[in-house]
Amino acid sequence: MAILYQHFGKQINTELGKEASYLAYGVEQNGVDYLNQIKEKDDRITYIAEDGTVLYDNQADASSMENNSDRKEIQEALKSGSGRAERDSKTLSQKTIYYALRLSDNTVLRVSSTQFSVWVLLMEMVPPMIGIAVVMLILAGLVSMHMANKIVEPINNVDLEHPEENQIYEEVGPLLSKIYKQNRQIRSQLEAARRNQEEFTIITENMQEGLLVIDSYTMILSGNSSAWKMFQMQKPRIGECVYSLNRGEEFRLMIEQVLRGEHGSVRLHLGGEVIQMIANPVTREQRVEGAVLLLINETEKVEREQLRREFSANVSHELMTPLTAVSGFAEIIRNGMVRQEDVQKFAGRIYDEAQRLIALIEDTIRVSQLDEGETPYDWEELDVCQVVRDVCGRLKEIADKKNVHFYIDGDKTMLYSVRPILDEIIYNLCDNGIKYNKEDGTVSIHLRDLGEQVEIRVKDNGIGIPPEDQKRVFERFYRVDKSHSKEIGGTGLGLSIVKHGVGFLGGTLDLASEIDKGSEITMTFPKERKTV
Missing domain, CATH: 1.10.287 (Helix Hairpins)
Known part of the structure; x- marks a missing residue:
């Protein structure tokens, strides 16, 4: 801008000199009339007398203009023939360049032109320069993006x-x-x-055992399907709080204990099952990072322990009763407290109690043998209908005393089985049907050939079994009505022998009963023995 500004200034001076020379020639030939004919008013033309009086001006009224004899360019022109001067306008931010030429009659012809300052020119150029800069930046951005994409394309790919x-x-x-x-x-x-x-x-x-891994914030990190089943969860709870599995106080206290770095175990009751939870902390650099929870289902163990205690108590009670009676009667006879004619009566009582004790021991041994799968009998082809008829024949006298009637539904049905065990099963079911029946009741035995299986169904219309006792009637020595057990008789092992006998023969057992409507036990046996 500075170079161009100086260049344009010199060019204006040169042009003003040429213009003044041309005008001077016309004025000397034609006078002021020549100046009046000029229509262009871009440059200012002033014609001044030797004493400084303005004779003509193309942009102002000459008569109202002040004397110009003191102007620098006029004085130089009168002395040397031409003069130059420059004057700046602070208000208009522009500079006026004057060129004066003395004529032959000592008048002066002055031509002037204005030139804006470099700052004004720069400000006028700012908008186009900004536009050009924006366009250049956009073009530079596009080009650089294209070039950058070309450069990094192989790297991106x-x-x-x-x-x-x-x-x-x-x-x-x-x-x-x-x-x-x-x-x-x-x-x-x-x-x-x-x-x-x-x-x-x-x-x-x-694993049958449940396994859970939690972090120090009680969040579940891992778990197996057994754990979800024990907590009765339909889907895994990975990422959730361990307290979402169980909100019991025992469970919560054990989690807090193990996250303090202490080993422990607790027995939980979940959905009717007994679960032993063993908790072990996981430490790293003496800092507890989480815990491993091992869940063991001990329901069967607890039930077995409960059954063992009940069995011990029951068998002790069942053995104690006849033994006490035998001991008492024998002691009375030994002390001579029985008349001679009553000795036979007391001996009969001792014999009955001894037989009851023998039957109890035999039934206990029989259940144990069936439970262990050990029997001294052979498998053979049997007619189930004939076995049922034989059993009913042996029980007829007992049934007649209570006026209970037998009905057999079925013909010859062959089954590969063990006669004494099958006989014992049917006998115990029919015997119970008589014992727990009403006066003038019925016991019906239905036989069906199902092709590869044989179904035996024993039904009575007796007193029935309450729903809460139906799951336990097959336990050893379990009696529904303990108050009438002595009146009814028996060892309390009949249905237990039935259950173990059916299992030994490879069959299945199902019980249906209603109070005062009777009971129905359905057994299904395979026709052929299944060997492993």
């Missing part, structure tokens, strides 16, 4: 899964080589982790 197969810039080679080595290491580690995870999953998913 690098196959990081197979970096060794990429052919791009030589400078990127070391990086790709390192990525390749890292990929191999990562794949190896992932494969090892996957195998470990699969092995862990296989082990935990095949």
